Amino acid sequence: MDRVDDWITERPVAVVVAFLMVSAVFAVGVGNISTEAGTEQFTEDSPEQVALDRVNQEFTPPFATTNGTTQLVQQGTNVLASDQLLSMLTVQRRMADRPSMRVASTSSAAAIVAQTIDPDATTLDAQYAAIDGASESQVREAVRRAAATDAFLGVVSDDFDREAATASATIGVVEHDVPGGVSQSAGQSGESPLTPIQEEARFVASTVDADVTVFGAGIIAAESQTVIGDSLLIVVPAAVVLIVLFLVVSYRDPLDLLLGVVALAMAVLWTFGFLGLAGIPFSQLLIAVPPLLLAVGIDFGIHAINRYREERVAGRAVRPSMRTATDQLLVAFFIVTGTTVFGFASNGVSRLAPIRDFGFIAAVGIVFTFLIFGLFLPATKVAVDTRSDRWGLPRFGERPLGAEGSALARVLSVGVVVARRAPYLFLAGIVVLTAGSAVYATGVGTSFDTEDFLPPDDAPAYLEALPEPFAPGEYTVTGTLDLLESKFASAExxxxxxxxxxxxxxxxxxxxxxxxxxxxxxxxxxxxxxxxxxxxxxxxxxxxxxxxxxxxxxxxxxxxxxxxxxxxxxxxxxxxxxxxxxxxxxxxxxxxxxxxxxxxxxxxxxxxxxxxxxxxxxxxxxxxxxxxxGPIVVFEATADVILESTLRSLAVALVATAVFLLAVYHVLERRASLGLVNLAPIVVSVALLAGTMRLLDIPFNALTATILAIALGLGIDYSVHVVHRFVDEYRLTGDVFAALDRTVAGTGGALTGSMLTTASGIGVLVFAIFPVLGQFGVLVALTVVYSYVTALVVTPSVVVAWDALAN
Structure with a gap:
C-alpha cells in the first residue's frame, strides 16, 4: 500500500500518462467490435438443438440448398376481392422480375383462385390475366370452390366466410434460392442472407395500392440488430444527463466533476476496447455492461473524493490527505472488486454461452474500473489540486457529503437508532421478512422467446415524441407476429x-x-x-x-x-x-x-x-x-437452463463471496466473522429482489437470469464500505455506537450520492425499446436501492449482535 501511495502522491503525472497510453491501445479495439443478435446464440449448444441440427443435416438431400422464404401478409376489408388478389399477384410478379431477389417459386390464395378459374394458369402472368379477365361474381365463385382445398384454407385468415367469399387477411409466400442456404437453428440469428432480399421486398410491396407487410427471417434479423442501436441511442444520453446531474450535486466542483466523468468514460472505453481486441461480439446481453460499470465507477469516484475531502476540511495538505484516503479506500475497493467479480464471474457456470460471455466481460470491466478509480482518479486529483493550490484557483463544494451534524447525517442515523433501542427484535423481523421473500420468490417464472428480443408493437408515446436522431424506427415484426397468431391460429x-x-x-x-x-x-x-x-x-x-x-x-x-x-x-x-x-x-x-x-x-x-x-x-x-x-422444445429447454443458470450462479456467487470475505477480514483484522456481518445485508437484499420479481411479474429470461448474481455483486459494494469504515472507526474509538455514528455520517453520505446517481442512471434502461432491457433496468435500480437501505439500516443491528458475540 505504501508503494502504491508513493506512485499516487509523489508521481501522479507518470500514473496519468501511463493510463492515457493504455486508453489509446483500447481505443483501437473499439473499432474491431462486431455484433451478434437474436436467440440462436442461446440455443446453439443445447442437446435439443444438437438433435435438431442432426435432423436438418441427415434428412436434407446432399448438396441441396435450404431455401429461404418471404411471407407477404395482406390485410384489408376483403383481401379476396379481385383488386386485392391482383395486388398480391403484382407484388409477387415484381419480385420475380428482379434477379437480385432470386425468386424460386411463389404461392398465394390469389394463385389458387386464378388456377381455379383457369387450370392452365401456371405462371404469375397467366394467373394475373385469369383474375383480371374474370368478373367479380366469377372470382367469388372461384373462391368458394378453392375453399374445398386445404392449401387455400391454410393461407386465409380464420374469419374467412365461404359463402360471402371474404377474409380480412391472407398470406402469400415467395421462396428464394439462397446460396449456401439459411440457418435451421430453432432460434433467430442476428444476421440473415434474406435481410437485403426482404428489405427490397418491402420497397416492392410499397408500390401497390394494398396493405401488404413483408415478413421473414431477414426482417426479424434486421430489426433485432436495429433495436440494439436505437435502445442505446435513447438510453445512453438519458443516463449521461441523469448521472451528470447527480454527480454535480455529489461533487459540487467542476474540476472534480470533470475528473469523475473522464474516469467513467475510460472504464467503458477499456471494457469495450477489450471486447474488440478479444474478438467477443457485442450481443443484447452486453448492453447491460456499461450501466453496471457506471454503477461501480460512480460509487468508487464519490467515495474517493468524499473521503479525501474529509481529510482536507480538517486542514491537511493534498498529499497526506490523499494518502490517508487511499490507505483506507483501496482496501475497501479491493474487497468490493473481489466480491463483485465473484458475483459477475459466477455466470461462468451457466450452460448458455452469451451468459458466460456477459459474466466474463463484466468481471473484466470491474477490474478495469478498480484500477482507474483506485489509481488514475486519485493520482489525477493530486496533480490537479497541487497545481490549483499553487496557482490560487478557486474551488467549490469542498465540504464532504453527510458531514457530522448535517441534515443528511441525521437521516442516515436511523439504522443506528434502531440498533441502540431494539437490535435483536429488529433482526428477528428482518429474518422473517427475508425468509418470506425467499419463499414467495419460488414462484418466479422463466421465459425464453423470440419476442423477448424484439421491440414492442407500439412504442410508448414519449418515445414517439423524441426528436431525431433519438426517435425510434418503425418496427413491424412484433405486430406481424401478433397478427399471424390472432388471425391464422388454425391455419397450421x-x-x-x-x-x-x-x-x-x-x-x-x-x-x-x-x-x-x-x-x-x-x-x-x-x-x-x-x-x-x-x-x-x-x-x-x-x-x-x-x-x-x-x-x-x-x-x-x-x-x-x-x-x-x-x-x-x-x-x-x-x-x-x-x-x-x-x-x-x-x-x-x-x-x-x-x-x-x-x-x-x-x-x-x-x-x-x-x-x-x-x-x-x-x-x-x-x-x-x-x-x-423442434423449436418449441429447444426454446423450453433453454428456459429451463436459464433458471438453472440463475440458481447455480447465485449459489456459486454466495459461496465464493462468503469465502473471500472471511479470508480478507481474517487477513486484515484477524476477525473472519466480519465477513458474515458484511454478507448479511446483501442476503436480505437479494431475497427482497427475488420476491419483487414475482410481485412485478418479471420472469427470469435471457437477461434477467443474471440479476441475482449481479445483485450480490453490486449490493455487496454498499455493505463493504459500511463495514470497512466501521472497523477503522471502531479501532480508533473502541465504542460500537460511536463508530457506527461516524460511519453512517461519513460513508453514508457518499453511499447516498452513489445510490441516487446509480439508481437513476441505470433506471433509465426502462426507456429502452428492447423489452427485457427495460425489465433489467428496473431490477438493477431496485438492487441498488435495496442494497443501500439494508447496508445503512440492517448493518448497524448486525454489528451490535456481532460485537456481543465476538466480545
Whole structure:
C-alpha cells in the first residue's frame, strides 16, 4: 500500500500518462467490435438443438440448398376481392422480375383462385390475366370452390366466410434460392442472407395500392440488430444527463466533476476496447455492461473524493490527505472488486454461452474500473489540486457529503437508532421478512422467446415524441407476429420432432414407432386416441397405396397383419429408396438405416412447457434412443437452463463471496466473522429482489437470469464500505455506537450520492425499446436501492449482535 501511495502522491503525472497510453491501445479495439443478435446464440449448444441440427443435416438431400422464404401478409376489408388478389399477384410478379431477389417459386390464395378459374394458369402472368379477365361474381365463385382445398384454407385468415367469399387477411409466400442456404437453428440469428432480399421486398410491396407487410427471417434479423442501436441511442444520453446531474450535486466542483466523468468514460472505453481486441461480439446481453460499470465507477469516484475531502476540511495538505484516503479506500475497493467479480464471474457456470460471455466481460470491466478509480482518479486529483493550490484557483463544494451534524447525517442515523433501542427484535423481523421473500420468490417464472428480443408493437408515446436522431424506427415484426397468431391460429398446427437412432432394420423398429402413438399426451393432436405423425411409415403407406408390387412386399412382411411391416425391413427400405418415393423417404430416414425423424402435430394453444414435457414423454416410449426436439422444445429447454443458470450462479456467487470475505477480514483484522456481518445485508437484499420479481411479474429470461448474481455483486459494494469504515472507526474509538455514528455520517453520505446517481442512471434502461432491457433496468435500480437501505439500516443491528458475540 505504501508503494502504491508513493506512485499516487509523489508521481501522479507518470500514473496519468501511463493510463492515457493504455486508453489509446483500447481505443483501437473499439473499432474491431462486431455484433451478434437474436436467440440462436442461446440455443446453439443445447442437446435439443444438437438433435435438431442432426435432423436438418441427415434428412436434407446432399448438396441441396435450404431455401429461404418471404411471407407477404395482406390485410384489408376483403383481401379476396379481385383488386386485392391482383395486388398480391403484382407484388409477387415484381419480385420475380428482379434477379437480385432470386425468386424460386411463389404461392398465394390469389394463385389458387386464378388456377381455379383457369387450370392452365401456371405462371404469375397467366394467373394475373385469369383474375383480371374474370368478373367479380366469377372470382367469388372461384373462391368458394378453392375453399374445398386445404392449401387455400391454410393461407386465409380464420374469419374467412365461404359463402360471402371474404377474409380480412391472407398470406402469400415467395421462396428464394439462397446460396449456401439459411440457418435451421430453432432460434433467430442476428444476421440473415434474406435481410437485403426482404428489405427490397418491402420497397416492392410499397408500390401497390394494398396493405401488404413483408415478413421473414431477414426482417426479424434486421430489426433485432436495429433495436440494439436505437435502445442505446435513447438510453445512453438519458443516463449521461441523469448521472451528470447527480454527480454535480455529489461533487459540487467542476474540476472534480470533470475528473469523475473522464474516469467513467475510460472504464467503458477499456471494457469495450477489450471486447474488440478479444474478438467477443457485442450481443443484447452486453448492453447491460456499461450501466453496471457506471454503477461501480460512480460509487468508487464519490467515495474517493468524499473521503479525501474529509481529510482536507480538517486542514491537511493534498498529499497526506490523499494518502490517508487511499490507505483506507483501496482496501475497501479491493474487497468490493473481489466480491463483485465473484458475483459477475459466477455466470461462468451457466450452460448458455452469451451468459458466460456477459459474466466474463463484466468481471473484466470491474477490474478495469478498480484500477482507474483506485489509481488514475486519485493520482489525477493530486496533480490537479497541487497545481490549483499553487496557482490560487478557486474551488467549490469542498465540504464532504453527510458531514457530522448535517441534515443528511441525521437521516442516515436511523439504522443506528434502531440498533441502540431494539437490535435483536429488529433482526428477528428482518429474518422473517427475508425468509418470506425467499419463499414467495419460488414462484418466479422463466421465459425464453423470440419476442423477448424484439421491440414492442407500439412504442410508448414519449418515445414517439423524441426528436431525431433519438426517435425510434418503425418496427413491424412484433405486430406481424401478433397478427399471424390472432388471425391464422388454425391455419397450421405447431409441431415437435422425435429424432431416433438405432438399428432401424430390426424387426421391432417400425412397430416401436407405431406403438408409441397410442394414447398420446394431451397436447398432441390425436384422432381416435392415436397420434398421426408424419414419418417413414407415412411414406411406406403412401407408396404402397400407389405401387401394387411394393404393397405386396409390405404385406408379405407384416407378420401380425396390423399394417406395419415387422420383418425384412432392410429389403423394404431398399425398395423404397430405389423407387420414385426416394426423396420423400430420405426426409425421414438416413441411407444407412440408423436414424429417423418422426414429426408430431401439437395443439396450437398448448403451453410450451406442456408440449415439451409431452414430447419428452413420447420420446421415452421409443425402443430406439430418442430425443425430443423442434423449436418449441429447444426454446423450453433453454428456459429451463436459464433458471438453472440463475440458481447455480447465485449459489456459486454466495459461496465464493462468503469465502473471500472471511479470508480478507481474517487477513486484515484477524476477525473472519466480519465477513458474515458484511454478507448479511446483501442476503436480505437479494431475497427482497427475488420476491419483487414475482410481485412485478418479471420472469427470469435471457437477461434477467443474471440479476441475482449481479445483485450480490453490486449490493455487496454498499455493505463493504459500511463495514470497512466501521472497523477503522471502531479501532480508533473502541465504542460500537460511536463508530457506527461516524460511519453512517461519513460513508453514508457518499453511499447516498452513489445510490441516487446509480439508481437513476441505470433506471433509465426502462426507456429502452428492447423489452427485457427495460425489465433489467428496473431490477438493477431496485438492487441498488435495496442494497443501500439494508447496508445503512440492517448493518448497524448486525454489528451490535456481532460485537456481543465476538466480545
Amino acid at each position: 398446427d405447431d409441431t415437435v420432432t422425435v429424432y431416433a437412432e438405432g438399428p432401424l432394420t430390426a424387426d421391432y423398429a417400425l412397430e416401436s414407432l407405431q406403438r408409441a402413438n397410442r394414447d398420446p399426451p394431451d397436447s398432441f393432436v390425436a384422432e381416435n386416441r392415436r397420434a398421426e405423425p408424419t414419418s417413414i411409415l407415412t411414406v411406406v403407406d403412401d407408396y404402397a397405396a400407389r405401387d401394387p408390387a411394393f404393397r405386396a412386399l409390405v404385406e408379405r412382411n407384416d407378420v401380425d397383419d396390423d399394417g406395419v411391416p415387422d420383418d425384412d425391413l432392410e429389403r423394404i427400405y431398399d425398395a423404397l429408396l430405389a423407387s420414385p418415393a426416394r426423396a420423400q423417404a430420405l426426409h425421414y430416414i438416413d441411407e444407412e438405416y440408423t436414424s429417423t425423424q418422426v414429426v408430431y402435430a401439437v395443439e396450437a394453444d398448448a403451453d410450451q412447457a406442456e408440449v415439451t414435457a409431452d414430447a419428452r414423454e413420447m420420446a421415452d416410449r421409443y425402443r430406439l434412443a430418442a430425443t425430443a426436439t
